[in-house]
Amino acid sequence: MAELLLEMKNISKSFPGVKVLDGVELRLERGEVLALMGENGAGKSTLMKILGGIYSKDQGTITVKGQQLEQMTTATAAKMGIAIIHQELNLIPHLSIMENMFLGREFTIGKTKWINWRLMRKEAQKYLDQLGIQLDPATLVGELSVGQQQMIEIAKALSMQADILVLDEPTAALTNREIESLFEVIHSLREKGVGMIYISHRMEEIFQICDRITVLRDGQFVGTKRTSETSMDEIVRMMVGREITERFPKIEVQLGAERLRLEGVSRTGKLHQISFSVRGGEILGIAGLMGAGRTELARVLFGADPIDQGRIFIDGQEVRIKKPRDAIRAGIALVTEDRKEEGLVLSQTIRENLALPNLGRLSAGGFLQFGKEKSLTEEMIRSLLIKAHSGEQTVGSLSGGNQQKVVIGKWLATRPKILILDEPTRGVDIGAKKEIYDLMNRLVKEGVAIIMISSEMPEVLGMSDRILVMHEGRITGEFSREEATQEKIMHAAAGGGNSYAS
Ligand SMILES: Nc1ncnc2c1ncn2[C@@H]1O[C@H](COP(=O)(O)OP(=O)(O)OP(=O)(O)O)[C@@H](O)[C@H]1O
Ligand SMILES: [Mg+2]
Known part of the structure; x- marks a missing residue:
């Protein structure tokens, strides 16, 4: 031995x-x-x-x-x-x-x-x-x-x-x-x-x-x-302590009208002529290797970085998104991949973090209403099964996966029409992953359009209605749920062969 x-x-x-x-x-x-x-x-x-x-x-x-x-x-x-x-x-x-x-x-x-x-x-x-x-x-x-x-x-x-x-x-x-x-x-x-x-x-x-x-x-x-x-x-x-039967509980949803459309969106050196649309009730997966421009795409949609060219439409209306506030007002929410850098203030409580992008809705006459904040916090802890002693626990003392749930909760509370999730289940355990997928199902049923950026192939294949693949700032592949396979996605992600037309 x-x-x-x-x-x-x-x-x-x-x-x-x-x-x-x-x-x-x-x-x-x-x-x-x-x-x-x-x-x-x-x-x-x-x-x-x-x-x-x-x-x-x-x-x-x-x-x-x-x-x-x-x-x-x-x-x-x-x-x-x-x-x-x-x-x-x-x-x-x-x-x-x-x-x-x-x-x-x-x-x-x-x-x-x-x-x-x-x-x-x-x-x-x-x-x-x-x-x-x-x-x-x-x-x-x-x-x-x-x-x-x-x-x-x-x-x-x-x-x-x-x-x-x-x-x-x-x-x-x-x-x-x-x-x-x-x-x-x-x-x-x-x-x-x-x-x-x-x-x-x-x-x-x-x-x-x-x-x-x-x-x-x-x-x-x-x-x-x-x-x-x-x-x-x-x-x-x-x-x-129980069986988890279905890892990817994707449900069928009747697709609604087009929610978001991009026409030739470009940002020098980062994004080239990106055009696609997403409908209400749809989950659009975005696959690609690290550095393919997926996070950059999320950032321009959220107004964190400017675009040099191209047009963005929401519900058929052209919009100009110059800063995150414009995006939030237009009904876009972004759950970032880097929860420590951009997603959370670790020294603040769950309640304070949840309130951040929701100040408008939680205030009356310019004052933040503690009661509303508290009930929002309780609702999120309950519906996302966040493991915490109370809403007054600082986010820094939560386990990694529970911090991720707070980031998601904070943006869900803005009631977005378009939800962008960048690596939503990174560091999240198998039970909580399922909860996040169930939540995505609930949102698409209500007509929300979801853009899910993910490097986890099983997740992309398991949860998307349609998949775009990016490589060096370009879209190099588009596959329906039925035709997508790991091989096809990898091929497009490596920049090889344009499967776009096929
Ligand atoms: N400094 C602290 N003060 C209070 N509670 C804490 C502190 N550090 C950890 N906890 C609590 O201890 C429990 C265990 O947390 P821990 O970080 O060890 O989990 P984990 O198994 O590493 O989870 P994960 O997979 O999410 O990283 C959690 O409920 C967490 O909220
Ligand atoms: Mg841990």
Whole structure:
């Protein structure tokens, strides 16, 4: 039997008023990848923060390489070879990649305090190369995409030479190519005897790279299974405590009149001659690779970026959308892919976040009406099944998936005619995904037109009435629900062959 690297036993933890972990256990062997699974709010990140010494446990024992540790601190964790890549990124934007990587352990020249930049650059380069990241180590982190920042976090963890490595939803913002190089790194680390704890909501990934799976539900330990001896269905059942029969509950809706039409919309260098329309009751999926211009399209429709050319019509009337306010007034809502950057104010409560784009509707005579705000909050918590103690909880203390639901709730409350969802289920667990799909069904039934940008192929195929594919700012494919296949979409997304006409 392989050496036991880590054992966490009977771990419990409460935050004021709630018990979030209750008698949880976890064992990690040398050279294995252990998946930690559970619905949003199950306690996965909290357990890992206890391991990293960020939160203290109320109860239980942690044994690392045979040594039982009373209370974990961040310093002990680092000393014991534990590195954690947290779900929320922790890099400093105005520092360079290499400065971030070696923060607090900079290389100095001899015994002086002078930083040895050459060595630091060389070391940083080594880890970037290992991950196949083509970036200059002197680049400021603030200039990187979320996916690139995620890769830098991984490079940083590698540079710490940890033998216990935790990856909390590392792939949520990565491109397929980045995911592949990450998986290669995971394989080679496993060969070297590193033990890894891998958190993800993507079932296919888990079954591809993990040896065993530990499942939590509502802060409780449900069980651990060998991947080779279980099935996705069994794991889902363990996570949610019930059967989820249909992953994509798409319903048939009678399509209404045209809601939105674009004619030759262009933005220099980003979007070229985009023309399409969406009808009430329709779900239009937009597929494409990262950087294909999908988010840019969402931004111009929402007035976050100007267009240079082209016309936009809503309900047959030409509209000019210069700023987000114009878009909201015209009945457009946008759920952004980057909830931390644009979607939410983490230090504010659920109620305050929900109120933000709805100030008009929630005020009377220029005053915000607390009663209306409160009932809106309660309605959203109830209908979206947001897991929170109350509407007064700060959004920053919610689990990742529940934060995503608050972003959606905030825009639903504006009662949009056209709802743009950019990666709506990223980081969202299987049960909550289904709730978001059910919600989309409810909206289209009411005549809302939905534009759903997504990189998850099963979701695009499962929920769209029609699919547009983008490549380098152009539409390179259009498929009806019936004719769409993964292969056709990938082909168009790679820019190859125009299937538009066929
Ligand atoms: N600092 C905090 N204060 C109060 N409650 C908290 C705090 N941090 C986490 N919680 C609560 O603990 C519970 C578990 O959260 P945790 O982030 O561990 O979930 P998770 O399993 O990582 O979920 P996800 O898949 O959405 O990331 C949630 O209900 C959350 O609201
Ligand atoms: Mg989490």
